[in-house]
Amino acid sequence: MLQVLQDAEKAETFRISIETPALIAAEARVWEAAAAPAPAIPEEDMLAPILKEFELSPTAMQNYLKCRLSFYYRNILRIPQSRSEYASFGSAVHDALNAFFTGFSREQRLPDPGYLLEHFKKGMLRYRDGFTEAGFERRLKQGEDLLPDYLEARKESFGLETRTLLEYQVRTRLGDAPITGKMDKVVIDGHSARVCDYKTGDPSKGKDKLKPLKIADGEWHTWGEYWLQLAFYQILTRHSGETAWQADTFEIDFVQPDARGNYPAARLNFTHADIEAVETKIREVYAAIQRREFAPGCGKNDCEWCKFARQYRFDTAPAEVETEEELNNP
Numbered sequence: 001m002l003q004v005l006q007d008a009e010k011a012e013t014f015r016i017s018i019e020t021p022a023l024i025a026a027e028a029r030v031w032e033a034a035a036a037p038a039p040a041i042p043e044e045d046m047l048a049p050i051l052k053e054f055e056l057s058p059t060a061m062q063n064y065l066k067c068r069l070s071f072y073y074r075n076i077l078r079i080p081q082s083r084s085e086y087a088s089f090g091s092a093v094h095d096a097l098n099a100f101f102t103g104f105s106r107e108q109r110l111p112d113p114g115y116l117l118e119h120f121k122k123g124m125l126r127y128r129d130g131f132t133e134a135g136f137e138r139r140l141k142q143g144e145d146l147l148p149d150y151l152e153a154r155k156e157s158f159g160l161e162t163r164t165l166l167e168y169q170v171r172t173r174l175g176d177a178p179i180t181g182k183m184d185k186v187v188i189d190g191h192s193a194r195v196c197d198y199k200t201g202d203p204s205k206g207k208d209k210l211k212p213l214k215i216a217d218g219e220w221h222t223w224g225e226y227w228l229q230l231a232f233y234q235i236l237t238r239h240s241g242e243t244a245w246q247a248d249t250f251e252i253d254f255v256q257p258d259a260r261g262n263y264p265a266a267r268l269n270f271t272h273a274d275i276e277a278v279e280t281k282i283r284e285v286y287a288a289i290q291r292r293e294f295a296p297g298c299g300k301n302d303c304e305w306c307k308f309a310r311q312y313r314f315d316t317a318p319a320e321v322e323t324e325e326e327l328n329n330p
């Protein structure tokens, strides 16, 4: 028996009777709609070559750990996705910084802020499709305001970065698992190196993403997304076969000011146990992917992939599209 108070002022009460079996059936339908569906798996001769070529990157691993179902559509089938405004802005900033350091290495002197802004504007136009008209103007102004400030805050340390590798891609293996990752910048100093990743999000929101791994009852409990990304980079550089230098510092560089107007940079250290835990998880995740473990979904329903899974039918091979790494690593 369910009571519904329809009008508080009149304080009238309506009584609605629902037969128990009907209630149970309705509840079952709600649960059915909420539960993550099984992924649509294509013919083996279509899936096997994709899995054979698959390489695990930090973004792919993070996606798998968050939700296997959405990982399957994004990283295995590579269903085309539109680039968000946030990612488009981040890509424009990354491109501008890349051009800035390329200019520095060519001219052997730091380019001026105008050079950085010129390349930022070019980047914004390159990724124009990711913005609404108002969003484009807002983000353009944001970049024009913050980039000269950021450069001013970093110019002394940037001036010392005379040997850099930009968009440094590593492809290697960890046991059976092929692993890959593209680092925004590697600053080499003698035999040591600092790996740096730019982030264009709010630094205060980035704090949680820097938190180290917590293991509870032998399971991964919580970990920060940036922490995992940098730990993964450490593993990549160790297994890269590079002998001229060794990466010993791993840094997240925020290209946005915090509440005090500073541009923070966070350097993370990893213990032997951290690296061992991440290496073990890399092997486990890769093996699970090869076993085609793409379910269940996380059930959090914070994306559209469950809806997509209920509708998607195979009739063509997945298209060649930009990778998840390229789309979502601003």
Ligand code: SF4
Pocket (backbone or CB within 6 Å): 036, 067, 068, 069, 070, 297, 298, 299, 300, 301, 302, 303, 304, 305, 306, 307
């Ligand atoms: S809606 Fe939730 S359960 Fe479904 S794919 Fe997305 S994150 Fe995973």
